[in-house]
Amino acid sequence: MNPMSERSNHSKPVSDDHIKTRCATVPQLSIVVPTYKERDNLELLTRRIFEVVGKSGIDAELIFVDDNSQDGSVELVESLRPTYPVRMIVRTAERGLSTAVLRGFSEAQGEVFLVMDADLSHPPEKISELYQPIASGESDFVIGSRYASGGLTQDWPFLRKLNSWGATLLARPLTSASDPMAGFFCLHRRTWENSARLNPLGYKIGLELLIKGRCRKIREVPIVFEDRYAGKSKLTLKQQMLYLVHLQRLYFFRFPVLSRLVCYGLPLVVIVGLILMLR
Numbered sequence: 001m002n003p004m005s006e007r008s009n010h011s012k013p014v015s016d017d018h019i020k021t022r023c024a025t026v027p028q029l030s031i032v033v034p035t036y037k038e039r040d041n042l043e044l045l046t047r048r049i050f051e052v053v054g055k056s057g058i059d060a061e062l063i064f065v066d067d068n069s070q071d072g073s074v075e076l077v078e079s080l081r082p083t084y085p086v087r088m089i090v091r092t093a094e095r096g097l098s099t100a101v102l103r104g105f106s107e108a109q110g111e112v113f114l115v116m117d118a119d120l121s122h123p124p125e126k127i128s129e130l131y132q133p134i135a136s137g138e139s140d141f142v143i144g145s146r147y148a149s150g151g152l153t154q155d156w157p158f159l160r161k162l163n164s165w166g167a168t169l170l171a172r173p174l175t176s177a178s179d180p181m182a183g184f185f186c187l188h189r190r191t192w193e194n195s196a197r198l199n200p201l202g203y204k205i206g207l208e209l210l211i212k213g214r215c216r217k218i219r220e221v222p223i224v225f226e227d228r229y230a231g232k233s234k235l236t237l238k239q240q241m242l243y244l245v246h247l248q249r250l251y252f253f254r255f256p257v258l259s260r261l262v263c264y265g266l267p268l269v270v271i272v273g274l275i276l277m278l279r
């Protein structure tokens with residue numbers, strides 16, 4: 001498939017007038033957090049986020065996109081609304097981290113989008129460092145990276161490290177970023193608007209945006225990735241399998257000819273070779 005035929009169909013071109021009107025009345029930064037059964041993390045996360053953006057002079061809104069957790073998250077966010085510019089969108093018909101993030105983008109008001117997890121593994125204190133290069137136009141995509149020099153994962157068992165290392169290695173031909181699997185990233189609204197048609201599976205919406213947004217100027221900000229503060233992980237084996245299918249789609253997008261040759265041509269050559277040998 002011709003990549004150009006996959007141009008965006010998820011948003012209309014935005015006129016300058018529209019941008020001017022929005023800038024006069026809306027936040028600079030929209031922070032989108034997908035949530036599923038994260039109630040015990042939400043208050044601390046919100047407080048830390050607004051402490052940081054307040055100190056940095058960034059006008060931000062916080063959008064939680066929850067998949068009907070029914071654990072008191074909605075009530076908790078309601079109680080925070082008088083103090084902070086925060087809201088929770090509850091989806092009942094759909095489930096999944098990546099589509100939740102895209103739903104958040106479609107409801108966001110800001111010119112810059114930042115995505116992070118709810119469980120405080122991603123340090124809110126780094127938000128300004130992720131935001132500034134996008135706001136200034138210096139970068140297309142900024143990643144809060146565990147693997148850039150100075151970055152760290154804390155308290156990970158050997159198997160989880162191995163798993164993450166293997167998954168990162170598989171994505172290596174797609175991008176030069178050291179941590180393309182990160183869930184802590186920042187991009188301009190127009191990168192999303194101008195990206196090819198997004199069709200994510202599983203967890204790795206950041207990688208999808210990086211590739212289909214054709215981001216060139218990538219910056220990585222080292223972070224210390226801490227173990228989740230409260231609640232349980234939702235990262236299952238199924239998510240890891242979905243990642244492999246997602247990766248295949250991205251290879252077909254990024255290297256359409258080569259991927260088809262490897263996927264269809266190679267088995268054909270082997271079959272023809274076998275037939276010739278057996279004759």
Ligand SMILES: Nc1nc2c(ncn2[C@@H]2O[C@H](COP(=O)(O)OP(=O)(O)OP(=O)(O)O)[C@@H](O)[C@H]2O)c(=O)[nH]1
Pocket residue numbers: 033034035036037038065066067095096097100116117118119121183228232233234235
């Ligand atoms: N809306 C929505 N959010 C989800 C879903 N699955 C996970 N999330 C959220 O996505 C973020 C990342 O999920 P985690 O379970 O923390 O995954 P992880 O960080 O890879 O795993 P841990 O380090 O063990 O926590 C969290 O904020 C989750 O609540 C989902 O199906 N829908």
Ligand SMILES: [Mg+2]
Pocket residue numbers: 117119121228
């Ligand atoms: Mg987590």
